[in-house]
Amino acid sequence: xxxxxxxxxxxxxxxxxxxxxxxxxxxxxxxxxxxxxxxxxxxxxxxxxxxxxxxxxxxxxxxxxxxxxxxxxxxxxxxxxxxxxxxxxxxxxxxxxxxxxxxxxxxxxxxxxxxxxxxxxxxxxxxxxxxxxxxxxxxxxxxxxxxxxxxxxxxxxxxxxxxxxxxxxxxxxxxxxxxxxxxxxxxxxxxxxxxxxxxxxxxxxxxxxxxxxxxxxxxxxxxxxxxxxxxxxxxxxxxxxxxxxxxxxxxxxxxxxx
Amino acid sequence: xxxxxxxxxxxxxxxxxxxxxxxxxxxxxxxxxxxxxxxxxxxxxxxxxxxxxxxxxxxxxxxxxxxxxxxxxxxxxxxxxxxxxxxxxxxxxxxxxxxxxxxxxxxxxxxxxxxxxxxxxxxxxxxxxxxxxxxxxxxxxxxxxxxxxxxxxxxxxxxxxxxxxxxxxxxxxxxxxxxxxxxxxxxxxxxxxxxxxxxxxxxxxxxxxxxxxxxxxxxxxxxxxxxxxxxxxxxxxxxxxxxxxxxxxxxx
Numbered sequence: 334x335x336x337x338x339x340x341x342x343x344x345x346x347x348x349x350x351x352x353x354x355x356x357x358x359x360x361x362x363x364x365x366x367x368x369x370x371x372x373x374x375x376x377x378x379x380x381x382x383x384x385x386x387x388x389x390x391x392x393x394x395x396x397x398x399x400x401x402x403x404x405x406x407x408x409x410x411x412x413x414x415x416x417x418x419x420x421x422x423x424x425x426x427x428x429x430x431x432x433x434x435x436x437x438x439x440x441x442x443x444x445x446x447x448x449x450x451x452x453x454x455x456x457x458x459x460x461x462x463x464x465x466x467x468x469x470x471x472x473x474x475x476x477x478x479x480x481x482x483x484x485x486x487x488x489x490x491x492x493x494x495x496x497x498x499x500x501x502x503x504x505x506x507x508x509x510x511x512x513x514x515x516x517x518x519x520x521x522x523x524x525x526x527x528x529x530x531x532x533x534x535x536x537x538x539x540x541x542x543x544x545x546x547x548x549x550x551x552x553x554x555x556x557x558x559x560x561x562x563x564x565x566x567x568x569x570x571x572x573x574x575x576x577x578x579x580x581x582x583x584x585x586x587x588x589x590x591x
Numbered sequence: 592x593x594x595x596x597x598x599x600x601x602x603x604x605x606x607x608x609x610x611x612x613x614x615x616x617x618x619x620x621x622x623x624x625x626x627x628x629x630x631x632x633x634x635x636x637x638x639x640x641x642x643x644x645x646x647x648x649x650x651x652x653x654x655x656x657x658x659x660x661x662x663x664x665x666x667x668x669x670x671x672x673x674x675x676x677x678x679x680x681x682x683x684x685x686x687x688x689x690x691x692x693x694x695x696x697x698x699x700x701x702x703x704x705x706x707x708x709x710x711x712x713x714x715x716x717x718x719x720x721x722x723x724x725x726x727x728x729x730x731x732x733x734x735x736x737x738x739x740x741x742x743x744x745x746x747x748x749x750x751x752x753x754x755x756x757x758x759x760x761x762x763x764x765x766x767x768x769x770x771x772x773x774x775x776x777x778x779x780x781x782x783x784x785x786x787x788x789x790x791x792x793x794x795x796x797x798x799x800x801x802x803x804x805x806x807x808x809x810x811x812x813x814x815x816x817x818x819x820x821x822x823x824x825x826x827x828x829x830x831x832x833x834x835x836x837x838x839x840x841x842x843x
Contacts, residue, residue, distance in 0.1 A: 380747055381746075381747075382743050382746060382747070402749055404747070405747060405748075406743075406744075406747040408740060408743075408744065410738075410740055412738075412740045412741055412743070412744035413744075414741060414744075414758075414759070414762070414763075415763075415841055415842075416762045416763065416765070416839070416841045417762075417841075418841075425745070425748055425758070426748040426749065428758070429745075429748055429749055429750045429751075429754050429758070430749065457840070457841040458841075459841070459842075473748070474747070474748075477748065477749075
């Protein structure tokens with residue numbers, strides 16, 4: 334559960350409500366829900382950037398420690414260090430970990446090659462396109478080999494063509510590596526194209542409305558009838574959620590006092 | 592530089608020389624450009640007072656500035672990083688700074704002499720005061736300008752507090768630190784010469800040299816000394832800018 338102090342004293346905003354969810358290793362999970370429902374907060378809690386008001390995050394049955402090496406996060410705004418080149422950005426985590434220069438350079442170069450960033454290793458972020466920046470950010474996270482990769486609307490600020498290309502790129506990388514990915518998006522089409530499972534959240538305070546498994550074989554065709562069917566179902570759920578009065582829940586959520 | 596930038600100064604110098612040669616400008620008040628150049632030559636060869644050559648004065652002044660400025664930067668940058676990082680430290684230290692900062696560095700000269708005596712220490716202390724605050728305030732502003740998401744990104748890469756300072760806060764505030772360093776060296780240099788005028792002197796220093804020239808009525812050497820001060824200030828600024836544009840290439 335997560336509550337934030339509200340604007341007035343003694344009023345807390347209740348953001349996440351008794352979310353309980355188990356994720357299998359190696360799965361690609363998308364989280365989708367109305368904007369402002371707390372998707373990002375959930376990711377930030379898992380990443381250890383925020384503490385849950387109550388409740389905890391377990392990995393293999395152990396409570397996760399903040400700053401542990403188990404989780405990596407990718408942000409919508411790329412969050413590249415503007416004073417570091419592509420290579421230096423990708424190396425950052427290994428540098429923090431204390432890996433010696435030769436070793437981290439050669440590891441980073443492998444990522445540069447396989448992420449199609451050849452020739453850009455000495456460029457600064459401002460010289461890269463949006464899609465490239467996000468590839469650098471993904472490489473920077475994956476080089477740490479985290480157990481769980483969190484992605485917070487990673488393709489949200491890309492144009493639709495780049496976005497599609499990046500989705501296919503990410504799938505390719507994931508199929509090869511088999512990371513566990515938790516992918517937050519508000520784009521239903523993207524969730525259907527990518528995920529093994531889609532978790533649909535309600536408005537604030539966010540609860541799980543439904544878990545939708547997507548068993549279609551990959552590569553998927555975005556325009557196929559099967560994809561469209563799932564897409565329509567999820568869209569309908571979300572629309573109902575937006576329409577639902579839910580006044581009691583809502584009032585309770587914003588007026589709940591400590 | 593373009594032609595236009597040379598034109599006006601050249602015209603003025605020629606006009607000045609012309610008026611001086613016609614004796615419309617009295618030479619004991621304002622020496623002519625030619626006299627100033629000759630005065631500069633005397634400063635270089637004979638020295639003022641005789642024996643104390645110009646480049647010795649310059650080196651002594653630079654040494655004082657370097658010392659005060661170096662200490663100022665070494666203290667102001669880490670303190671600025673801390674104050675930018677922690678609102679609590681900022682709140683604690685700010686009132687103190689707001690009280691001390693408005694006191695002009697030169698107003699410290701009497702007490703500096705009481706504390707450190709006449710000599711390099713009190714001169715360096717005055718320069719320290721002049722340079723410290725601009726560097727501090729700009730470092731704080733630099734840290735505050737860093738997008739917090741970069742700190743979070745470093746955290747998700749498992750950076751510890753110390754590494755966040757070294758690898759995020761410091762490099763991220765460098766552009767702003769440079770602004771502070773340039774303002775700081777400007778103020779430091781101005782302060783030094785004034786300090787050398789007013790008593791923080793020990794036989795050498797550009798300010799001291801100018802005051803000696805005044806004592807024996809040599810306006811040509813006073814003006815030559817002023818010219819030297821201006822040129823050195825210009826060179827320092829140019830040097831810092833070159834260094835700066837190399838270090839922060841990433842800004843484009």
